[in-house]
Amino acid sequence: MSEASLPVHAKDNPNVAADGAPSKNALKKAQKEAEKAAKKAAAKKADEEKRAAQQSQAAEDTAKDNYGTTLPPDVEFTELTSLNDEHIDKEVTVSVRVHNSRGQSAKLAFLMLREQGKTIQAVLAANDDTVSRQMIKWAMSINVNSYVEVSGIVKKPNPPVASATVSGLELHVTKIFLVSPASEVIPMQVKDAERPPPAAAEEGSVDAEGAPIVTLKTRLDNRVIDLQTECNQAILTISSGVEKLFCEYMWNSGSRKMNTPKLLGAATEGGSGVFEVSNYFGKSAYLAQSPQLYKQMLIAADCKSVFEVGPVFRAENSNSHRHLTEFTGLDFEMVFKRHYHEVLDFAEKLIVFIVNELNTRYTDEIAVIKKFFPRAGDFRIKDNKALRLKYFDGIKILRDAGVDTTEQDNYVTDLTTAQEKKLGQLIREKYDTDFYVLDEFPMVVRPFYTKPHPTDANLSNSYDFFMRGEEIMSGAQRINDAAELEASMRAKGVDPASPGFSDYVDAFRQGCKPHAGGGLGLNRIVQFFLGLDNVRQATPFPRDPQRLRP
């Protein structure tokens, strides 16, 4: 049977513009009035249900036990993703949302049902026995996005239902029960969030087909609805998967997972870029900008390898496609025997492991995301290993391509974001890979705890990792001697005796093995692996200088 058209509930809402696109003000107003409307709707519905019940009794409703709000005592659910041809002609029950609904006549109606972004069509055809006209009327009164339990016989539609993700099957409904009703007013339709937001779109505009364009801001303002799309469900799964693979790799290596404090007694980077907690029992506390100092203190405390997954707080007014004020850091630190490249090798293999396993274990999710973000699934690692270049060899590639690298040549600044991206392009062309490492950064662009290069004082034993030309990790060998550390701090204008640093420096007075590590950004790995436009799309509830809600 053919695709059911979209429901018209939104049109009943006076806060929604005639073209269907909600404006910013309208959205706010709609949200405020939603409560009132919901109450009214609930009262109305109770009234309607009562009347329907009376009518149905009056008309001797043969299907009266097959629908309503009283759930049967027991139930077994079949997930939409597990439905296949073996289910044909069998009855299954699904726990789903009403994605949309369309009544064709008093005897025939269609529901599009949705479970975690997957959709299937359901047909309600009156038979004056198990499915009555009253039942169809009641089903058509269910608001879009409500949760229902639907039982039905699985059938093979011909032609397939193009608009459903489970297009080769449909359900011929035998029972339908309402689990949790949605309000009549919805601030944003899930179907509208199923198109990627065009970069330059204005709120209220429509696309070529006349469908409303919802900007990223509106999506994030209504994130609970936005996350219900098939694409966002898949992104959440990939994000959980990256974290699982990171933890697997680290635990399997013998590393121990630690949780270091996020509340610190003193700002560790001079106060700039640090969030201050003003009411810590009469004192101020500061939020950790990274677990760096504590990871190293654990190494000094005889841990051979530690890792951590936790929030990282950055009070930086960066409003870019890849910066957040709070992100999830995947950090590790470990001792080595003779050379920090032992740790660099380990970290490179970590990324190769994560990318390969994502491609193997999450093929379905990647295929879904590719429908919305075409670069998903094409992340390329040549020969299953990182391309490792020295920092100045990377600079040379840029210079040879005509990029002005005067500042880098003169040790003035690090690579700019534009240079990083350009280098990523050039490397993809030249070396056929999306994952590369730059090693031996200039000391001047690295933090005080970085171990200098043994023979060139201008360089350091430090590295950055890049995916698609964007930085996802920064790491280095660290200074493990207190006197050397103090000298390095003073050279960078940091006082080693200040309250934020004295415990840290003291940790290295009692002997500490040579060690190295790095800090990855979970959100960025998800973003760049999948080729998403914005790090916010890889974050359940993103935080930036403008955004603290929802």
Next chain:
Amino acid sequence: MSEASLPVHAKDNPNVAADGAPSKNALKKAQKEAEKAAKKAAAKKADEEKRAAQQSQAAEDTAKDNYGTTLPPDVEFTELTSLNDEHIDKEVTVSVRVHNSRGQSAKLAFLMLREQGKTIQAVLAANDDTVSRQMIKWAMSINVNSYVEVSGIVKKPNPPVASATVSGLELHVTKIFLVSPASEVIPMQVKDAERPPPAAAEEGSVDAEGAPIVTLKTRLDNRVIDLQTECNQAILTISSGVEKLFCEYMWNSGSRKMNTPKLLGAATEGGSGVFEVSNYFGKSAYLAQSPQLYKQMLIAADCKSVFEVGPVFRAENSNSHRHLTEFTGLDFEMVFKRHYHEVLDFAEKLIVFIVNELNTRYTDEIAVIKKFFPRAGDFRIKDNKALRLKYFDGIKILRDAGVDTTEQDNYVTDLTTAQEKKLGQLIREKYDTDFYVLDEFPMVVRPFYTKPHPTDANLSNSYDFFMRGEEIMSGAQRINDAAELEASMRAKGVDPASPGFSDYVDAFRQGCKPHAGGGLGLNRIVQFFLGLDNVRQATPFPRDPQRLRP
């Protein structure tokens, strides 16, 4: 050979009292002067080494390539824990700290070597070939706690070295190299931290054998040294293990790991108990007291099951053995079909899984901890399942035992800490188990989002988990309907339209499945599973109202 006696470096330090116990002021002073002393020591050592080198040349040092600060280019380490009788008469190299050292004569010396809390004795015997008198003299000059690489032939001492944890083997040294020197001044000896702190001990006192008693405060002030003990290394491993088992169980169940924001735009519990970030780009932000609201928003966003491991911030001035201002929360939330006991069953099995797997996978660590905390290893779960009692059945057990439960009988307050502990004792006696669950708490002692009991308005669909009579988890079915939630909030004096709550309430306007969950405290699980005295002993760098460092 017999035990080497303790090193005397501490006695050289004028800041250490004559009885060997460092006082508070002395410690501070010692820390301040440590830097100065370290420099002086380094200069002195450089001088000594130079002279030693000259002397050794003069005396034709036959062992000159077998010691010093220049490490050989390659090395393979054997871990102390993997040494066994098969290594006897073979040469191994270990990467260890000098735990203490004792020179018997110019031709014979002993080193106690330590690796992650495990110790082995090493013998240096001059043979005028591979081990020279100069080499022994140099080895004796190494400060306690320094990191060294020691090669030696494995031998079986007779009798065993009682003071070493690897007592059945010793090393006859062939080579020794200094990797990272420790300062001559150490604010606290690792050996002194190897005794559990008596509850009522005063700083500066000594135990029956005259050894200094170091209080928990001093240990935590010097946590990098404190964590080097065998016991604390094992506790860190157990803590990592609990987290691993929690994640394993959740991931294997099909749940997805999420990271919800810790920075919130508004205080969600009226401001009390909340840390405020005062400099969020011209606004205030607040630290999440739990991921509760965001876990539920993810359920409303079509996630069927989510879990999180992350910091939880509590601005409560509780100075107890089990409260921290920042702890690691293990949270989960999931939909159910018909009854919240589906989720309660799941959570009970989670704890049984964690306890059983800890006992199976970490027998060595538990045995080590038992030496210091005798209750480690005796955690009892009868018949491999939780004991589940209704809250008022728990109250009855207390009442029957003569405990005054008037306030609980009258729905005034929750169980007090003392009552919880007492109930734990009574249940251990009566039911032979250390893990029990109380179900159906009074609504009045639970938060607004708790689902009331379907037939008794005074009760709720909520539960607490207890280990050894102390609460480790609180959980419940949550209200999943916006109108019901708003009414519940108003009844508790919370405004559902306030900025901290409106996004949360809105999440339930668009349909949400029935769901339940819980929040576990990682630190408390470690504490009560192992029978530690204090939650700070289960936390790498604890935070409380008095402590923000190290």
